[in-house]
Amino acid sequence: MVKRVEQQIAFAHAQITYKKEGGAVLFTVSSCFLKKPFFASLLLLRKSKNLHWSTFITAGTPSFAVRKMKLLRLTLLVFAWGLCQAQNFPPSFSNVVASVNIEELQQEYTDFVIYDVNATDPEGDNFTFVIPENSINSNLFRVEGYSGRVFTQPGVVLDREVLSRDDDPLHLLIEAQDGMHDEYPQFRLIIVLQDVNDNPPIIAPPYTSLSVLEDTELGFVLVEVEASDADSGNNGFFYFYLDETSSLFQLERETGKLRLIRELDYDNPLTRRHTLTVIVEDLGEEPLMGQSTLEIVVEDVDDLNPVFEPSSYTKSISENSTFGAFVERVSARDGDIGVDAAIFYTLEDAGNSLIDGNLSFVINSTTGEIFVDVASLDRETHSSYSLTVQAAQVNNTSKFASATVSIIVLDINDNIPVFDPHTNADFDLHLEDILNSTSPLPFNVSASGDIILSSPLNFEITEYYLFNVIATEAEGGNASAQVRVNVTNENDLIPVFQQLNYTGNITEGVSSGAFIEQVKAVDEDKGIYGEITYSISGGHFDDFYINTYNGAVFTDRKLDYENRSSYTILIDAVDSGNRTAQHLATLTVEVLNINDNHPLFDRESLTVQLEEETEEGSTVVALNVTDRDGDNLTERTFSIEAGNEFGNFTFDPELENVVVTLSRLDYDERPGLQEPIMLTIVVNDTLFTDEMILTIQLVDINDNSPVFQNESYQFEVFEEEPANTEVGIVTAIDIDSEEFGEVVYSIYPNDKSVLPGPSDGFPHISKTVQATIEVLDINDKRPSFVRDEYEVSVPENIDIVSDSVSARDMDAGTNAEITYELIHGNTNNAFVIDRKEGVLSRNPNVTLDREDEDFYVLTVRATDGGMPSMNGTATIKVTIMDENDEEPIFSPTYVSTSITEDTPTDSSVLTITATDGDTPSNAMLRYTLSVTGPPEPEPGCPEPPSGSFSIDGESGYIETLGEFDREAVKRHMCWRS
Template sequence: QAPLGVTPEVVLIIAQSITTKYQTYEEDDPGTEIGNLSEDLKINLSNSSQTSFRFMHEANSCVIQMREMDGLLTVRERIDREALCPLSPRCLISFDVVVFTNEKFQLVHIEIEILDINDNSPQFPSNERYIEVSENTAVGTRLPLDVAADQDVGQNYIQSYQISFNSHFGIDVQRGEDGLKFAELVLLEELDREKEDSYIIQLSATDGGNPAKSGSMNVYINVLDYNDNSPSFEKSLLKVELAEDAPVGFLLLKVHAFDPDDGANGEVVYGFTDDSSTDAKRVFQIDSHSGAVTLKALVDYETKKSYEFKIQARDLGMNSVPSTCKITVEIFDVNDNAPEISIKPITSVSEGVVYITEAAAKDSFVALISTSDRDSGSNGRVTSSLQGHEHFRLHKAYGDTFMIVTTATLDRERIPEYNLTVVAQDLGSPPFKTIKLFSIRVSDENDNPPLFSKSVYEVSVMENNVPGSYISTVIARDWDVGDNGKVTYKLLDRKVAGGVPLSSYVSVHPVSGSLFAMRSFDYEALKQIEAEVIAIDSGTPKLSSTTLIRVEVVDQNDNSPYITYPYLFNNSAEVAVPYNVPAGYPVLRVKARDVDEGANGKLTFKIVEDVLELFSINKDTGDIVLKYGLTFMIGDTAEIKILVTDNGRSPLSITASIHFLVTEMQPSEDQIVFVSQPTDMEYLDLDVSLVFIIILAGGCVLLMMAIMIVGFSYLKNQRNGDSNYNRNKNVFSNNPLLSLPSSYSNMHKHKLLILIWTEMNADIFNCLYSAAEYSDQLSVKDSGKGDSDFNDSDSDISGDGCRKALHLNVHATWAIHYPQPWRLPAGFLKQIPLPGRTLATALT
């Protein structure tokens, strides 16, 4: 509520602009309530919890305190009206307040009138005043007295002057053109120096306060002997006008005082009276002889509009009595001041820059533009305009004050800054124009989420990587700035294969967005990792977006093959073989696995050690077959070492030893095959199953025919009583083995070597070479070197092989030399014991 029972005056200027007026006394105690804006503006605080009141930084608001929550105005510190508005009949403190309520800003202009109290007493310039009066001074002569000063105004200012009782002097109180009262002594009776040469009069000044205050001084009047004529002015009061642009030295006027006396008593000099103000003496000067008043310093209408001073004229005679003339100089205005522009933003501002949030709605208040012109009349009337961009316009608030408001919503990402121009022009002739440039910077709001360049990133990484190694980088762009555009990255953790947290596999650097491996990947355990990364800005509220990183684990050859069949113990296995199987019999299919994939998991089989050279292996399937018929005794063993290798760039392998044990088990007929052998490689690398089946079936048929022929021949010889082959050196002549089937007649020509070992202790082998034509289908082994039959290392066409001595006790051994010659390796019979009766058959 307003003090003194005065209802605050609320004036609605325009929408969103209100002027409120209050009154308060000077010297009120700090905390004295002046008014409550929320009540006076009828703002219901319960409807808006975010209502706030704050100053627009007016200079005089330092003595006024305002409560932000409800706009309660109180006295911050004691107000001295005389210091704030010296000699002003009306003292106002004005400032602007911004009210934020219901999501809108409202501008309130406050005017607080400071009422005067009678706290100052009238004071004279000095406590004493000396006046000299000639004894022949005429009755009614007025003697100027010092004017008392009172800092108070209105009724509290000086209302009357009094003097102590004196029969010769009286007092006359008058009011000047400025409305202030002054006193003059009036001579009531003629003076007689010889009777009384001095007088002491007490001059008092009293104000109109309640209670009244007064001040006094002593006036000492000395009566002089008469120079009976004093200078007299033509006029005791002169008023002149002076343009404010008058130059220094300008002649304002010339005064003249006449003294009819002769000589020094009639010679007049001019000067300022003692009570003339220092300001008048600074601005004007008087020629003491001519009485010319000229301009000593420049004047300014906007600073001071009028001057008053007194000129006294004194003759040079003895006991000269001066006379005075009051001069009033009125300064008139010329258009010498350009308009001034003041910009008061709603937010904090640096030099020439105003800030506004991009979240501001249309018609939001941005800044307050005030224009002023120190000139008066049309010279001081100002028109204002705003140039620069259509998103802003001027909206009149009050007087020459305008609001800059938005005409549309703002987007910092499109236009971050506006350069505007305020133009103020007065109506003088010629007019003065002022242009002020300033910028409006749109402060960022977090209205843009970070955006990834892709919704899915696909990268690959080799397995067995080093933990902590770099994988890839994702980047999200945020068009906001500052914290709103500062992006951090985070991995959205989840469970992957086996219930293991994703964060144990990969991590994301929160600043760079780089993806790192937390562990060494194993392709065989996890072939693909899908990591979801979220990019979050640092604004309020935080905005985010996600992307998917699909990490493909690339297989490496990091797993060695392992043999699944036969079952190994200490890297070896024992396999049973029938005792009488023929050449081509599949004794074992080695099965192996490699957990790698592709070429890294494709396996190749190879025999790396076969002392007896009895076996061959299919490099793709791992099938091990006999190269020739097996005639070991039951219980004998043959050992080979196989190598299983993958096809990786750096191949890995495993070796195993296979021990073949000859047993009494009978071979399965469907397992007896002939093996086709090309001349330039160990196996023909064909994947066509049909060809392989045909070859295998043909080989089986031929092998069965050969067995039947040998069996029938053997039985026939037994019946003829020819059982002792070691006694007959020409045994081959009638041997049915030499009778080849006629179906072989059209096959290629090859050498057939038949060696007969008799049971007797013989030293010499009889060798018989006979030419026959045999098919390549019967070939089981060549030298493996890819050479021709003729140059094969196993060939023996010289007959020297027949002359080798063997000390053996065997029943019979026969060897058939097929497309390529074959011979037993050195030490073969020495390495393998042949107890009792042993049938050894070698086919090549």
């Protein structure tokens, strides 16, 4: 089990930490004598006898530089202590970051304290609080040098809606400087602006006009009122309501949706236009409100039948009227005044107008004019006619109306007189004009004395006639009587407009009662029947009125070109007999536009992003401006009134509403461009202006490659270090913003170079540096034999036995140096092995005799030179090869047997057995019979006779060859092989 020890020792501003694991000790020294924290790592490898320490040393911030072998005494601790005591240290803050919440300020507070910053100096030196140059938000705040109190800058208003629109806090960096250092620690103050209810909700636009069909379904959403409030929280939430309760409309409190809740009526002039005041109020403790005007114009729909004016007609016509004679003009109009659909007329019998099944009259379906449709009329046959005229809409024949036309046929003197059979004295009657008019009298006198109308009368030509009736007898006597005939006026003529189309112009905004145009109609009737009354029969009743006596048309309210630029009015002329003009007059009123509306930006403020390095003349944004007066009435100009001190932006000379760049902007080099650029944009139409705030946030692009601090790096590391062991540190700096300047490192796979990995920007820019890492060997690999088992065969009794084994070690240097030794199976030390080369030899002092030991199993061990060493083993199997160095041996060496003399030929006698100590190849025996007796024959044992016996050469089997005679040979025979 590895014992681990950790201890921390503090020396003033130096801190040393060491820990021990197994045979290694790791020191970490945190020193204070550099501008940045210094870290030294001392890796103890082993302790030598002379009490020095063999180490690797590295230094950095923090980093591992090149590791080199050195001798370093433990007095390094004292050295670090002395350096720290001799240096001066910068002031330090009690904490490095703090947050403060303040309400946004709506007026200048020069002495308003935001926060008190605290710092101390280790040596007690004097120091000053400073906001670094070009620090973000340095234009808003200042710090009191000796106290650390943070104030707002003079004249600065902390408006959350301008400075912290997205509720992002403001950050302020502060340093405590004692004048003795190049760099100082920084304190970050986070200022959160809390909202106050200082912005009323705004409805855009402030005036809205919309047209709604009168048959719109109930519940339909006519418009959704939109509002905005720059405040936040409850101060920025709002609800809607109408200034006055409406019986027709309902405004949803939360959504601003205006719904129709009762039916609309265009036909009532008083309900054709509705003006609503919409109120929006926020939820602040002291609520603020805004309002807008919503004008709803009801548009007519085709829902009414045509209307005759008048509904009945009476006309007198002479009976001598012939085919095609004009009788009367009837007129009907669409009951929907705002639609004014075309009308067509048809004529029908009302009960007594048919002659032989046919009508005597015909009507023009378009104009409504009625004409005689027979050769002539006859009062004596038909003294009057009753017709029904039907008027229907061309676009919808289901909508129609009817009117009655009564036609009276006037008599003419077209029948001869018939005398009364009872006669008086004969006399002659005739008439004599007293007034001596140029026209003949339209009267005749009958023999009976009846004065009869002989031709139609015309009141407009002659209002009365004065004549004498003279009776003359045949004898010459006469008498006379004066007669005055007064012609009674009839309304037989209709008003006629002098022209059917009139045009008038009126400037918008003029007061009610302004004269526009005068229409004129004439009626040839005299007296009251010639008196004409004018009226507006179609168009816009509530916008205009007409002098009923002289036809002069005036405005009834102020007209607004932006709501409507043209009106068409239908004017009718009616005489006192209620006869209308054959054709209506049309008055077209053109409203003349004037510059009475402000140009308005579509928003009060706009934030856009612009990439740095954008080409000069590039479009930043196109601003949208609306002017209810239209785009062509006046010339609009755009200008940048504030925020363009460096002249970076202007307006496109051709596209006047387009902001373009004047120069290439570099986010990383130009001071101040990291902060939002707030431009005050003004639009002017020569009379009215509007302004908005355009905030341009210059967006950093990844246009700078990271730069390594060194051209190359070299590191050393012991093999077998665990994963994530720090080998060394390479450092690269990217001057792009934090988003793109954060460098990520990776190992480039092809050449193993160090590569900063992709940052958040696109495209990625990379730089490579060569980092050479030398891996230092440790003795972690065992020697390994080429083969786990070797087999060797050697002849016995040989003087030299030579064979070799081989092992390898994956370590390097001393750790890979191998020595060999035999550790097992070397019976009688028969073999020796070369320690360096692994060559196996016979021990010169030992003779190998296969018959004594024919097989050896040797264990050879290979040991490396590491400390501690490691080893591996292999097996050597040695086979001793046989040589024919052993003679056969009979066992036993003497055999005696007996046979009978009558033993037949080929009879078995016995089997002789011999052995040979050599291997089978050298121990193959061949048996033969020899006539030579033993070296020392037994006494009395003669030589064996030849041809008496035979032996099998392979088995040693002996058998008889012939007959035996005991009496001739009594004793046993002896032999050997």
